[in-house]
Amino acid sequence: MADDLVLELKNMIINTLKLEDVAPGDIEDDAPLFGEGLGLDSIDALELVVALEKTYGVFIPDSEVGKKVFRSVNALAEFVKTHRA
């Protein structure tokens, strides 16, 4: 169940950010999404926040919360599970 959500989130990241050369398997469950790891930037964060709200009804107000939520796909899945509408 949790694995389904992790895969779903990886696909969402790839589709939302149009990461053409990245497959879900390339994103490690525990690797950081920003900076090192997947290397996303601030605009990517803003895009993801919109997609996450639209899909799961979750609200991430700013990067203070974001740095915990986007620590990894696993952390994101945990946040979505706890906060989804």
Next chain:
Amino acid sequence: MIFDETEIRVRFHEVDSWGVVWHGHYIAWFEVGRSALLNKFQLSPRDFTRLGYIAPVVDLKCSYKEPARLGDEIIVRTTVLKPTKAAFTFRFEVLRKSDRKLLVTGEETQVLQALDGRLLYYIPPELQPRLQALLDHLAVA
């Protein structure tokens, strides 16, 4: 979509040794256009700071078509795209006034940061009425 227009004249210190405007100065002209537009809607950098925010530029594109030269009268045209996230993208056109020849086009994206360094993931409610007035003025739908 409507563009707001501001006029400037090319100054001596903006021209390089090839007699044309140095490429970096167009970016400063974008700022002249954006400031003139945003001042009308209480969205200037000072207004932002008073509300507790800054709006750093995170992306910039600039395409050069024709050079501007010393003494040319220039029109900087500025508009903004409809925000789909907590970022503002401005589009610019730099024209020579005499024949309205398009010299340069550009685009800049700014995000919103609180003064404590947090990147805001949503546009704060207190900015919404001013932003809406700006979008209405520019007929951005």
